[in-house]
Amino acid sequence: MFYTAAGESSPQFVTRVLKEQSDSADLLPASYHFYEQAVSGRRRRRVADPSQNVAAFLDTELSLQQLEGIDKHLWLAGAKRPPTQLHLQVAIGRNIVLADRIDLHLLWSGDGKLFVKPLSRFLLSPDFWQTHLTCLDFCPCSDRVESALSKESQPAIEAGHALPSNPTCKESLRKVARGFLYTYVCLVSTESDFTIAIDKRLLPRETDDSPIKWAQWQRFVREILAQHDSTRVHPRFVRAELRLSRINAIHRTKQFVFSEAYFGGWNNYSSFFRDNLAWIAAITAYLVLILTAMQVGLATERLQANTAFQQASYAFTLLAILGPVCMVSLVVLRALIELAKDLRVIFKQEKRRVNTSTA
Template sequence: MHPVPFSKENALTSGYEDDPVSGHTLGTFPGYPLIPPGLDENGYIARQLDFSHIDEIAGWLWLAGWPYSIRPLHRQKTMQREVLITDSPQLHLVWRRSVIFVKPLPLFVLDHAFFENRISNSDSGLPPKVYDATLGFLLSYVKLIQCEADLKIAIDLGLFPSTCHITWKMWSLFAREVRDNVLELGLEGRWRYGELQSLRINSVYRLRHLTLKRLLPWDKTYKTALHDYFGWLLVVFVYLTVVLTSMQVVLATSAQPVTLDFQRTSFRFSVFCLVACAAALFGIGFASGAYFLWRLSENYRREMDSRRRREEYRKGSRP
């Protein structure tokens, strides 16, 4: 039996509610979800908390995000990111361009009795990783909602179940217990990291499995494919057009029946365009490469520091 990360007094909901019409108890599953065909309750719980798709490349996720880095919701807004709701666990806290996906909290993870009897109970029939995934999932929300403004944003977005009427005091007590009882250094897999960049995740997946398939699903329109995979070709094409046009001017100046001064001016301007284009390409390439290497080294440094602290945690020493 694993410990529940929050107390019964500070639980945000109770699953044993009565039907206001008939007065009879509705059941023991908080939220009373419509279980998809072919699944039982354990299968539904496992699907809601299944982060195994990203866990299989957890050792390479330092290339896609920094350890334990999750910005609160108000910070996401100031970065002009649109917070989109997703029911897919593998998309939780994955960002793409100006969008970040967040999975709403299922009602059953907020119910103390249900958490204790089903998620924490080793004999409930749930996969062992469900408990650890739930801890990481709850801790991610503690980081997403750090002030009253964050709570208001979360409620407006529908990140809490509709039956929960959460106040800032209720959330503060709940979040404090989760933060005190769930240690970051004890988390494994996907939860060693926070926000993840989707393009890097797909790139790591392709390199790891030597495939063209993507781990994360996106819209498969021609516009999206051209933007993601061939957008950089447009930039190269523009620069090459400038270069070729300049070269054409250089070659044509000597054959034009114009004055010598005009030919010299055209020649010098064409050479200037070639040099400027080459300098721009070199500057952009150098700056992009330097920034990429800096981000890569910073990610690697943080990953090594995170691994060192986790190793100290496992040995029982203070991080």
């Protein structure tokens, strides 16, 4: 996909879904948000003009962020298969929600939300691919150079020395971009899907706000399919929709039990307690059923003299008493930790405001 016969990284699709624009900056968004590391160690969100530094913008726009760290465990959240068409997503009751972050693309939650990132207009431009997503000549990612480098670097590898990486190589960005485009090839395959994508503003529009043409989209999709290679896309896009709750669980397991969720957390303390106390209440109700059944069992002659059953009843009694107390304590501890974080941020902002006003 997007490779010439010689192994170079120039784009292969020639269909122009959008009308040609004189300035490539018109293909970019008005601004983009990114995070930078502050002196205090905390990350701060900034806003910048993408046309001033296209490379930095692409590093943010095509970054899977924290999903990169758990990519080996994605099999727990989704199967290896193409994404389901849009009209079927709607048919099974999913609500398509626009989320302009590629690391949220095709994540779905238990309340029926399916997060979909709108297709960026610059990814539909062959000229943009050629200018900003193509490596320089003789980049190590090229097939013809890779074989030559492997022979030259064999002595260094045998000696145990790591080969230097090429900071100008854009193969990682291309893998994400190819995978993202392939998901749209799967999502929008019929005119019904195309109509839904247009209505939901998932596909870019022309400069006069008119929708793109179905015939152009057909040709574009067929070009992509003709050269699709699963080894040339990022591993995340080999899998279709990912369950958000499992992504959150994997993310917390890889980090710390009290760490932030991958996405979706709680917006206020009332929702935090409501969600956490709900599953505690469910577990407690299940324990009550078990204890009730055990109480009936202890009333029978056969189980009154059963030592194993007596020990199990004793263990479940202690669990029913201490379990809810411990779980509620953990929830309260988590709430206190979040409160301490919020107060820390508030005090820092207030201190900064006072220092600014007195300066």
